[in-house]
Amino acid sequence: MVFVVGDKPENEPQEQELWTISKQLVEKVILQAVQQYSQERKHREKKTEAKRDLRLQVSNCSEQQERKK
Structure with a gap:
């Protein structure tokens, strides 16, 4: 073929x-x-926040127990 x-x-x-x-x-x-990464990051942040809230609740309960003694 010739061009x-x-x-x-x-x-x-x-x-x-x-x-x-x-x-x-x-x-x-x-x-x-990118969407998958974003979803996974949000999920990790929610888990971290839930753990932080749980620790805070435990800490508050412990403080209340100490005050009652």
Whole structure:
């Protein structure tokens, strides 16, 4: 096959379509990863906050028990 300057290969539209689809796929995967990370981080923060609240409650109960003695 011989190309003249200015001619485009016939498969160029297919390559462009593959490039576009690949780019969209990568963007989608990155977005999903960021969303998953964000959800996991929120879950960890909630667990940490719950543990902190529990420790505070235990501490308050202990202080109340000491005062009663």
